[in-house]
Amino acid sequence: QLQLQESGSGLVKPSQTLSLTCVVSGGSISSGGYSGSWIRQPPGKGLEWIGYIYHSGNTYYNPSLKSRVTISVDRSKNQFSLNLRSVTAADTAVYYCANRSGFDAFDVWGQGTMVTVSS
Amino acid sequence: QSVLTQPPSVSAASGQKVTISCSGSSSNIGNNYVCWYQQFPGTAPKLLIYDNNKRPSGIPDRFSGSKSGTSATLVITGLQTGDEADYYCGTWDSSLSGVVFGGGTKLTVL
Numbered sequence: 213q214l215q216l217q218e219s220g221s222g223l224v225k226p227s228q229t230l231s232l233t234c235v236v237s238g239g240s241i242s243s244g245g246y247s248g249s250w251i252r253q254p255p256g257k258g259l260e261w262i263g264y265i266y267h268s269g270n271t272y273y274n275p276s277l278k279s280r281v282t283i284s285v286d287r288s289k290n291q292f293s294l295n296l297r298s299v300t301a302a303d304t305a306v307y308y309c310a311n312r313s314g315f316d317a318f319d320v321w322g323q324g325t326m327v328t329v330s331s
Numbered sequence: 332q333s334v335l336t337q338p339p340s341v342s343a344a345s346g347q348k349v350t351i352s353c354s355g356s357s358s359n360i361g362n363n364y365v366c367w368y369q370q371f372p373g374t375a376p377k378l379l380i381y382d383n384n385k386r387p388s389g390i391p392d393r394f395s396g397s398k399s400g401t402s403a404t405l406v407i408t409g410l411q412t413g414d415e416a417d418y419y420c421g422t423w424d425s426s427l428s429g430v431v432f433g434g435g436t437k438l439t440v441l
Contacts, residue, residue: 258333259368259376259419261430274429275420308375315364316430317381324375 214239216309216322224303224329230296234309234322235249241290242267247312248292250283252305253324260305264312299329335420335433342439347410351436353403353420355428359431365403367396370417370435374375379418380405412440 220232233249234276235244241248249264265283273281277296296303306326311316336354353365355419365383368376378387380396383403403420404408420433 255353258435259421259432261421261432263429275427296354314382315382316421317364317366317378318368318376318421319378319381319387321375 214311216311216318216320218307218322218325220307220325220327222325222327224299224327225331226300226329227298230294230299230303230307230327230329232294232307232309232325232327233291234293235289235291237290240284241292242287243316248283248285249310249312249318250294251308251310251318252303253308254302254305262294262296262307292309301329303327333434334424334427335422335435337418337420337436339434340437340439342441343410344441345410345412347411348406348408349438351407351418351420351438352392352407353381353405353433354363354403355403355431357401358426359401359422359424360398361401362425365396365398365420365422367394367403367405368417368419368421375425378408384407407438415440 215237217235242278246267247264250262265271280297282295306324307321308324311320313319367380369379370376383398384396385417393408419435424431
């Protein structure tokens with residue numbers, strides 16, 4: 213079955229760019245109906261949707277983060293990525309990648325990766 | 332401040348029933364499908380309910396969802412200690428053009 217695994221730097225300095233990758237196994241990103249998503253959760257807080265990318269390459273972003281976010285896909289490696297620019301301490305969170313299915317249901321999640329923004 | 336409003340906590344005795352509410356507006360719950368997620372400490376959320384009231388394969392029928400107007404409800408019957416977790420509702424918001432979540436509800440089984 214579909215499995216997702218996040219990877220990337222766990223510590224990012226303020227004003228720099230947070231970069232994470234989600235490797236997909238058990239399925240193909242290029243198949244129709246697949247959407248790679250990023251969701252984050254600050255320590256002790258709730259979930260915040262960051263955005264997603266359709267298999268077509270179209271992207272949708274959280275309006276509050278849109279100016280700083282880019283989600284891209286590498287079909288040759290069966291993975292998708294998140295870049296979040298100009299980070300601050302408020303971006304410290306566990307970052308999850310997930311598959312968006314149907315009407316915005318996130319049915320498969322990665323285990324999550326903690327990213328701390330600190331100098 | 333979350334777009335969707337959930338009670339911070341609910342509790343009920345083992346074996347009993349509990350309901351968790353999720354309140355929104357016409358731009359989100361009122362005109363879009365609602366999902367529910369279960370999250371244990373230190374783990375990723377798990378999809379419990381999608382399209383308002385459908386269960387993914389493997390989710391027990393003790394978990395059910397419903398929607399009425401601009402509110403949604405998650406009902407858990409036959410509560411077990413293993414159900415102690417945080418529960419989140421989520422949906423698309425047409426005004427914000429994005430996915431929104433509730434603030435989460437912590438379930439305690441007494």
